[in-house]
Amino acid sequence: GSGSTSTKPSATAAAQQGGTLRVGISAPTSPIDPVTAGNQGSIAMFLPIGEYLLQAKPDLSIEPALAESWSPNDDGSVWTVKLRKGVTFQDGSPMTAKDVAATFDRLADPNGGSIALSVFKGILNKGGTTATDDQTVTFQLEAPVGNFPYLISSDNYSAVILPADYNGEYEKSGFPGTGRWKMDSYDANRGATFVRNEKYWDSSSMAPLDSIQFSFFADEQPALLALQGGQIDVVNQISVQNARAVLDNPAYNIISTPSAAARVLHLRTDEGPWKDKRVRQAFALSVDRSSIVEGLMLGRADLGNDSPFAPIFPSTDTSVPQRAKDLAQAKQLLSDAGVGGGFKTTLNVINQLEIPSYAVLIQNGAKEVGINLDVILQDPGTYYGSAQFGSSPWLDSTAGITDYGHRSVPNVYLTAQLASQGVWNSAHIKDPKLDGLISDYIAAVEPATQTKTAGAIQTLLLEETPLIYSYFFNFLAVSTDKVVGIVPNASGQLFLSLAALTA
Amino acid sequence: MSTLEQDAVPTLAVRDLDVAYTVKGRQRTVLRGLSFDIAAGQTYGLVGESGCGKSTAAMAIVRHLAANARVRNGAIRLNDVDVLGMNREQLRRMRALDVSMVYQEPGRALNPSMPIADQLGEVFVLAGRSREQARADSRTILTRVQISSPDRVLDAYPHQLSGGMQQRVVIAMALATNPSLLILDEPTTALDATVGAEVLDIVAGLSRELGTSVLLIAHNLALVRQMCDRVGVLYAGVLVDEGPAQQVFEDPRHPYTAGLLQCIPGPQHQKHTARLVAIPGALPAPDDPAVGCLYSPRCALADDHCRTEEPPAFDLGGRHSRCFHHERAGEVGEPDEQSAGTPPPVVDYDAEPVMVLDHASKTYGRGEHAFHALNDVSLSLWRGETLGVVGESGSGKTTLAHLAMGLAPPDPGANLTVDGQRVRHSRGQRDLAEARAIQIVFQNPDAALNRRHAVRRIIGRSIAKLAGLRGAALRERLGQLGRDFKLGPQHMAMRPLRLSGGLKQRVAIARAFAGEPTVVLCDEPTSALDVSVQASILNLLVDLQVNQGVAYLFVSHDLAVVQYMSDRIVVMYLGQVMEVGPAARVVDGPHHPYTEVLLSAVPTMDGRPAQRVHLRGDPPDSRHPPTGCPFQNRCPRKIGAICEEELPALRVLDEGHSVRCHLPEGELPRAGAAAPARPQVAPPRSARLAKQER
Amino acid sequence: MARFLLTRLGLALITLFLLSVLVFAAAEIFPGDVASKILGPTADARAIAALNTELGLDTPALSRYLHFIGGFFRGDLGVSYTYRTPVGPLLLDAILNSLKLAAVALLIVVPLAIGGGIVAALRQGTLVDRTITSLGLAAMVVPEFVSGIVVLLVFAVWLNVLPVTATAPPGSGLLTQVKYLILPTIPLVFVLFGYIARVTRAGAVEVLGSDYVRTATLKGLPRRTVIRRHVLRNALPPTVTVVATQIGYLFGGLVVIEILFNYRGIGLLIFNAARGKDFPLLESCVLVIGILYLTVTLLADLAYSLLNPRIRLGSTT
C-alpha cells in the first residue's frame, strides 16, 4: 500500500481540551528501555514518548506514521521505506534515516540483549538496515518476508524510533522520542507522569490532555478497585474474570480488542502418551470450545482451531472446517490407538490469570474420554525454567499450557513453535512438509498466496494436532465513561496519545 | 451457746458458718456450723490437719472466698458489724481499716515488680496521707517490725529480701493501719524455725502493744500453744474442741485433739525409747455424705452412737467439745497395729562405716560469683544409723545430699565410699551396684513424683532400673513393696495428684527402697506433711531401718523430728559443719552457740513463753560469708577479734562429739543455761507413749 | 548490662550469618535463569546470554556471595538484577513503608488486644470472655485477602470514605498517611488481635490468681487501682515478647496485604525479588528484616527485664 496523512484524534463532540488522565497499570518488572523491555508496565512507559514507522490498527490494517510510504522488491526480500519530513525528537533535533537505521541495527544486535531478536531472527540481521539518504531506509532481509511491514510497525512494540546516539540508558538520556508526550517524573515503585510535548513536530494534532498519570499496581484486583473507588480513570489491562465486576455496568467502557493471543496447549509428538496422533486428535476432540468461550471467557474470545491462524489474521483460511467437541469420535480414535481403556498423564500448566481454570475445563473434558490429567500448576518462573530445551517444563513437558501474546502476523509462531528448529517448539514436531509450507507462507507477498498456504498449514495441523488452540482471547481494558480517544492494539497496548476526557 | 456471749462485744464473732465449694457441679461442704469469738486483744489459734478448712474460714471472714465458694448460712460480725451484709464499698473500707491478713508465702504475697516503698506506701496513701508522709510512715512501721535498715528495704524489690524480711514487711503492711483484727494463716510455715520464731515474737509484741486481736492459723500445735489465749481445733470443717489454750492442750476433751498431741515427738522422745502414734486414716473427702461424728472412722472411742448421731457442742464451762465421750477423750490409747514395730538395734560403731564422705566441698559459680555452698565436709555413716543434719535454709543440707547422690559433682578432692568401695562422683558414671546403694527421698512429694505417671509406673520403673527386675519378677516385687508400704492396688493405679500427702511420701519412699539401698538420704521427708501423717512416715522409716538395717542421712530443720530420729546429729551453718555428735550430747550440750540458738527457737508444749536466744544482725548472705568463723557476725556469744580472724577447728569434746568454736569447752552453752531447762514430760502425754525396755 | 548487650550482639551476628547463607542457598535453587526472567521466556538465547554476562551472573556463585556480603558490611547493597538500580534506595523506600504500616497496625492492635485480654481475664469463664476469645479466633483465621477485600469494598468503594490504595500521594502529611494506612491495617488487626489478646488473657488470669493481687485487694485498694498497679504490669511481659515475635510477620509476611492495597512494602519486594531470582535484592531485604527482627526482639527482652526487677537486678537473696 502507500501512505496517507497521520491519524486525527477520534475525539467525540463532548471531548474537552486539557485535564489529567489517570491510568492504572501493572508495575514495570524491568528497566524502561525499548530495546530490552518486554512487559506491559515497561512498554507502557515508552509508548507515549516514542513513535513507530507504521501504526497497526486494531483491525490489523497498517497506517503510515513516521514513514510516508514503504515498498518491497518483487520477491519481498528488500524493503524500502520513505520517511516523513520535519519530524523532530523532543529535544528539537531532527529525526533522520540514520536514526531509523541505528534503531533497527540495535534491535537486531545479538549482543545488545534486544527483546526483538526473536522477532527478527532469520529475517533481519545487524547491518541489514541502511540509510540510503536522509529520508530513505532500506531493509535487506535474510529471506523473503511478505508481512515485513508489521515487524517495523507499532505491533513490534520495541520498534520505536530512537536517536542514533542512544546508548541503552533510556532513563538517564532523558526518555528520548518523537512522540506527543514527555516523561515528567518516573518512580519505579509508584508510577509516572507525562506532560504534553508542546514542541511536537505535528502542531496540527497535539495531545488534547495536559498530562497522563500512571500508577503501578501489583495486581489487577486492586487496580479495578481503584477504578471503582474513583482513584483512576483507566485500567490498562484486565482479565475477563476480574472485569466481571464491571462488565455490564454502563458507568464503565470495556475496551475489548480481538487478538491472536492464546493459551496454547502443546503435546509432545516425539515421545510419551501423545506420540500417536490419533490420541492427540482424540484429546482435541474432547475440548468443549464453545462452552469455554461462553462460560470461561464470557464470550470475549474467538474460537480456536488448533493452529496459530487466528480469525483476525487477514491471511487465515476461514474455509477450513472448525473442530468441535465429538466424544464418540474421540473414543473411537483412542481405541484405534489401543488406549480405549483410557490412561493417566500429567499436564503442566503455567499459573496465571484464567489458565488454571482453563486447565480444569480441559481436565473435565479429557476425563469424559478416559484421559485422566494430573494438573501441575507452576508459577511462571518454574514453568519457563531456563527457557532452554532440557531445563524448562515449558519446552520439555509431555503436555503443557503456555501463555502466548499477540503477534499481528503468525510468522513468529510458525517459525518458533512449529518449525523443526523452532526455539519454542515444545511439541517437538519435526515435519519437513510443515517446514516447507511455513517458509512458503512467510515468503508469500500476495494475500491470495498467503491465504492458500495458510489453509494448507491449518489442515495439516488439524491432522497432526501438535498444539491445541481452543480460543484466542480479547484484550480487555476498562475506563470510566468519561474517557474517549483511547486506541488499543491487539497486543494489549493502549495508545493514549490522543485520549481525552469528556465534560 | 450462752457462754459464747461475753459481756464486751467481741472483735470477731463467727456464728454457724457453713461454706461450700462447687466443684464440677457438686457441692463440697468444707465448713460446718463454725462458731467462735475473738475478744478484743485476744489471740485465737485455729489448728487442724491440712484441708480441714482453716484458710477457708479466714477467707470467709475477709469475704475473699474463691469464685466457686458459697457461704450457705451463718453470720460474721466484725466489731459488731455484719460482714456478709456489706456492699462493695463498705467491704473495701473494712479491709482497708479493720482487718488485715498475712499468709504462708511472704515471697508471693508481695508484688515482685514493685519496690517495697510503693507497696507499703499504698496503704497509707489509701488512708489519705501524702506520698512523702507515706514514706515516712513506712519507715516508722518498718522499724517497728525490727528492720534495722528501713531505707534499704524500702528501695528494695521483694526478691532482694530474705524470707524473714519479706514476712516482716508483709506484717508491717498488715499492721500499718492498726486494724482491730489480724489474721495470720500459717505465717511461719515457709520460714526457718529461727526466723519464724523471731517473726512471731514481733507479732506477739506488736499485737499486745496495739491491742490487736489475732487469729492465728497453724498446724504447729506447740507454736499455737505458745502464742494463743484460746484455740479451736478444726476437723473436716467442724470445730470439735474449743477453749483456753492451756486447758485444751493439757486436758484435751476430744479424741482428735488428743491424737494430734500424741503425734508430735517431744524433746525427750527418741526412736529407741518411744514410738510415735499416728492418727489412723485420713480426713473424710469434703463431699462424702457424713452421718454421725465425722471423726468416728478414725476414732478409737467411736461406738454406734457416734456413727449414727452427730455430736452437739457440749458446753464444758468456757470451752466445748463435740464428742459424746469428751470426758474419756484423754484416755485414747494407741491402736494396736502401732505397737508392732520393734525398736531399732543400737548402732555398732566398732564396725566399718557403710558410707564415708571425705573433704566434700561444693563451689557454685566462678570468679567473683563463686561461693561455697559446702566447705570441706567430712562425715561417716554406720549401718542402721541415722545421722541427722540440721541447719537453717541455705546451710548446704540439700547440697550435701546431692553430692552424695552424684546429682552435683563435688569440687576436686572429695572422696565417697560405700561399703568400702569408692563411688564415682557423677551419677552418670555410677554402675548399678553404686546406684542402688545410695538412694534419696526428696522433700516435696508433689514435685518429686511425676504428676503424669501412675504410682505403679513410678515404682515399677525404679524396680526395673535399680533392682534390674523384669516381667513377673518385677510384678512380684511391686506387690511386695505395695504390702510393705501399705499401698493397695487402687493406689497403684492412681496418679500422685489423687493421693493424700502421706501416701505420696510413702510412694516416694517405696521408690527409694526399690533397689534395697544401703544408705538413704532423706531431705526433709516430712516437712511438707501434717503432724499426724508425719508420725506414720517417721514410724515407717524406723521400721524399714529395723528390717533392712539401712542407714539414713536425715536432713530437716525441725529439730524435734531430727532429735527423735537421729543417733547422731550434724549442725551446719553456711556450708560448714559447726557441730557433730551423738544426738543427746548435741542437744544437752555443751554445744555450739548456733546449736543453742536453733534449740531455743523450737516452741515448747509447756505454756511458758520461750526465753529465746536472739541472733544478732541479719540472716547471712551465703554469697559473702564473713571472715573467720562463718557464724561470728550473728553469734550471741562472740568472743571478739579471734572469731573474725580465724576459722575455728572442729574441736573434739569427747568421743564422736566435736564443736567448731573458739569458746573453751567450759564456756560452751548447755541446754538450760539460757534456754529453759528441758521441759518436763507433760503427764497426760507420757502415759500414752509406748515405753520400750532396752 | 553491657556484657549482656555484647553477647546478644555476638549471637545476632551468628544468626545473621546463618540467615544470609540460607537465603543464598535459596536464591541459588530458585527456578529459572535471571536474564530469561527479565527478558521474558520468548527472548532470544543470544540476548539472554548477553544480559547474564552484563549482570556478572557467569561468575561462580560463591564469589558472588562473598562479593555481596563484603559490600553489605561496607553499606553497599549492590545493584538489583531486575530493576538494574542500586538496591539501597529501593530497600529503604520499602522498609519505611513497611515500618509505617507495622507501626500503625501495632498502635491499633496492641492496646485493643491487651484491653480485650484483660477484660476477658477479669470476666473469666463468662459470656464476655468466650465472646472475646472466640471472636479473636474467628478473626484470626479469616485470610487477609478476604477481610482485605471486604473492608475495601465497604469503606472505599461503597461508602467511599477511605482511599483504596495504601500509598499516600508523595509529600502528604502524617495524618493523611495514617488515613491511607487505616484500611490495610484492619486485616492485620484481625490476624493479630486473637493471639495477643489470648496471651494477655493467660498472663492476666495467672496474675489475678496470685497471692500479691490478693494482698492488694485485702489492703482495701479499689479494684481499678489493683488492676492498674498490680495486675497490668505483671501480666504484660509475656505479651511484650509475643508482640515482638510477630514483628517478623509484620515486616516480611505482608505480601498479600501489600498486593491487595497496592502498597510498596518490603514483603512485596521480597516476593518479587525471590521470583525474579534477584539475589542482591533478596539477600539485602532478608538481612535487613533479620536485623530489624533481632533488634526488636532485643528491645522486647530489655522491656521484659524492665518489667521484671528479678531479671533486671539479679537476685541478691
Add this chain to the structure above:
Amino acid sequence: MSAPAHPAPMPVTAASSGGRSLLRSLVRSPAVVVGSLVVAFWVFCAVAGELIAPRDPFTVEPIAGLLPPSGDHLFGTDSLGRDVFSRVLLGARDILTVAPLATLLGVVAGTALGLLMGYRRGLVDAVTGRLVDAVLALPTVVVALMALTAFGPSNQTVILVIGFVFSPYVARTVRTAVLAERELEYVQAARVRGEGSLYIMFVEILPNVAPLVLVEASVRLGYAIFAVATLSFIGFGIQPPSPDWGLSIFESYGLINGGFWWPTLFPAMAIASLVISVNLVADGISEALER
C-alpha cells in the same frame, strides 16, 4: 538473663485427673460438646463427603457459572459452574489433611527442639536458638518458594513449609516450659534412677508440658489453615481443582466486588467454624487437665 523466648498462650497446667473423669468433665462443658460436634461433622465430610454432597464438586458447567444460592444449588455455583455446597462439604478433605499434618509436623519438631533446648541448655540451646531465630526472621514467602522449587507444588510441600515455619514458635514456647519443669525434683529422681536424657525428656518431662503443647497446637492449627489459604493466594498452596476452602476463597474472592459473594463467603465460614471448634475443644481439654 534473657526473657522467655515465647511465653505460653496459657500457663502450664499443673496436673491431670484420670482419663475417665477427664472425659466426664469434658462432656459437662457445652462449649466442648458443640466444638467436638462441629469438628466431627467436618471430619465426616472429609472422610465420606461424597455420601452427602448433592453433586459432584468437580464437574464444571461453565455456562451455569456463578448462579446465586437457590433450591438446587444451596450455596450457588462458582465461576466454573461447580456446586459450592458440594465443594464446601468436600473442601474439608484437603484442609483436614494438610493443616493438621502441617501443625503436627511443626508441633512435633518444635516440641522436640524445645525439649532439647530447655533440658540440655548451654551450648545446644545457644546454637539451636540461633537457628530458630534465623528461621523466625526468614520470610515465609522465601521458605515457600524454596520448598516449592525443591519439591514441586503439592500438599506435601505445603505441609512441609508450614511445619517448618511453625516449629520455631512451638520450640520457644516449649523451651520456656521445660526450663521450669527441669528444676522439679521428679527430674532429679529420674536421674538418680539412672535414666538417660532422652528418657527424661520424652517420658518424664514431655507429659508434663503436654497441655501447653496442646494449646499451642490448637492456636497453630488456626494459623495453619490460614497459612494454607495464604499460600494458595500466592500460588504455592493446594492445587486446583481441589475444592479446598482456602483455594476456593482465593479463586473467587476477586468476584466479591461484582456482587458474587457466595463462592467466597461459605468456604470462609467453613474455615472459621472449623478453627473455632478446634480451639473450643482444645481449651476445654486443657482446662480439664488443669483440674
